[in-house]
Amino acid sequence: MNRWHMLGVGMAAQAAGCMFLYGLPFLVPELRAETGWSLARLGVLVGCPSIGMLLALVAWGAAADRYGERLVMAWGLGTSAVFLIAGAFTTGPVALGVLLVLAGIAGASVSAASGRVVLGWFPPERRGFAMGWRQAAQPLSVAFAALLLPPVAGHSGVRGALLVLAGICLLVTAAITLILADPPDASPAPGAEPGAGPQPRTGAPYRQGALWRVHGASAVLIVPQFAVSVFALEYLVSDRHLTAPGAGRLLAVAGLVGAATRLLAGRWSDRLGSRLRPMRWLAFAATGAIGLLALAAGLHSPAGTALVLVAVVVTLSWNGLAFTSVAEQAGPAWAGRAFGIQNTVQNLSVAVTPALWGALIAGYGFGAGYAVAAVVPLLGALVTPREPARHAAPVTTP
Known part of the structure; x- marks a missing residue:
């Protein structure tokens, strides 16, 4: 197939x-x-x-x-x-x-x-x-x-x-x-094709801290993504004086470019043989991009128009790496539950971010709101664990 x-x-x-x-x-x-x-x-x-x-x-x-x-x-x-x-x-x-x-x-x-x-x-x-x-x-x-x-x-x-x-x-x-056909039951060893045969069985992946830390880093890194994107239209209209349709078109293009960066980040991680190192580097890049946006917003600089689009793209780029790492660490017998937990913690962060940053921006302005958002990816980079043994996902029974 x-x-x-x-x-x-x-x-x-x-x-x-x-x-x-x-x-x-x-x-x-x-x-x-x-x-x-x-x-x-x-x-x-x-x-x-x-x-x-x-x-x-x-x-x-x-x-x-x-x-x-x-x-x-x-x-x-x-x-x-x-x-x-x-x-x-x-x-x-x-x-x-x-x-x-x-x-x-x-x-x-x-x-x-x-x-x-x-x-x-x-x-x-x-x-x-x-x-x-x-x-x-x-x-x-x-x-x-x-x-x-x-x-x-x-x-x-x-x-x-x-x-x-x-x-x-x-x-x-x-x-x-x-x-659709269900994939083979066992995760293939590095370099093997799907269906290469069962791998050694180990204990439940959540007995180790690395998988929990990937979940935690993802819950943190999703915050600046939504802190930037949710208020990007309002920033472009109220601060940069674009029309709403014009700003919407720019943000749609940024979203499509962001989707493309997820593909590029995935290819990059395949070549490196690592998911978490590029995820950490992209977190640092997000801090830089949002920091520059915060400076431009605070100064009401015209550069803010381009910088908010760059920030949208960069903050979208890391997500697939986290999901790949979760899958590989969990193994096929636990992957469904691991994806469920990953999606849950991310969506809980998404649920509270707009209200928190909306209050911050309303009280102190876009510059302050984006400045605080620029610090958050640093925390995500610190929480991100070191890479486990290369793609050696535990294969377990439920």
Whole structure:
């Protein structure tokens, strides 16, 4: 079987899940026009899928470890489509919120399971690049949602947009069922092809501190990513006096370049034979980029326009390296749970970052907010552990 076909289906599943998990904010104008709900109520509503995802990531990871990726991803994404269809024909805010939470619970399956496809089908020397593709699915899918959902909602309303999202989930569910095959059970040794045979079994990976430290570093490094990106549009409009559409186009380009840097970082790590060294170096680069942005913002310099785009790109680049390291340290028997924990700790950081940095920027300005954000990657670099034995992921039984 062609491993790139497996990766393509895994990426499609990840993208389909991300489109409704993170794409609902693009429906806020139409939701407000149709319902008259306040922005506060709509903010809660669009956050409902993320709440559901956080509740279910580790459980879906354990299911993937036990039953395999194909069953878990097909069942979860197909069930998400059912809840989205039900939501499309629901009018009450409470009922719609509950259905979106349930859709998020089901959709969490792809976040927890799709990374195992990369671990199982790609040898270590290609795994970083493959994981970069998998991680690029999120920003690419959000960019696609930004292009697709507003015109669909404008033409067919929120109901039409939810039905389109459900249709995408159903199409990808069919592809998972027809194309995807669970990878071999054991992680191949360095240089070996998938299916090379079982490796020596060791104890549970969480008995050692390195995997916990990767989770901790990821929870820290995701903070400056969102501290920069969430307020980048407001900075460009209010401080640099760009129009909102013009600023949005610039940030869309930066997001696409950021997705490309995840691929390049993965290829770099394959060549180095290390995931954590480049992750640490990119953390230092993030401190430099955000520090320069903080200086420009404090001085109201025109250079801030370019520097905020650079900061967006740099802070996006490291993520795939962390996920690759988690997969390799956990091994195939624990990878699903490890991905679930990794996604959970990152999303918990994402949940609190906008409020904290919003208050900081409101009180002290963009320069101070970005200055504090520039310090955070240094902490992430310190928490990042040294590289374990090269790609020697423990292979364990659940």
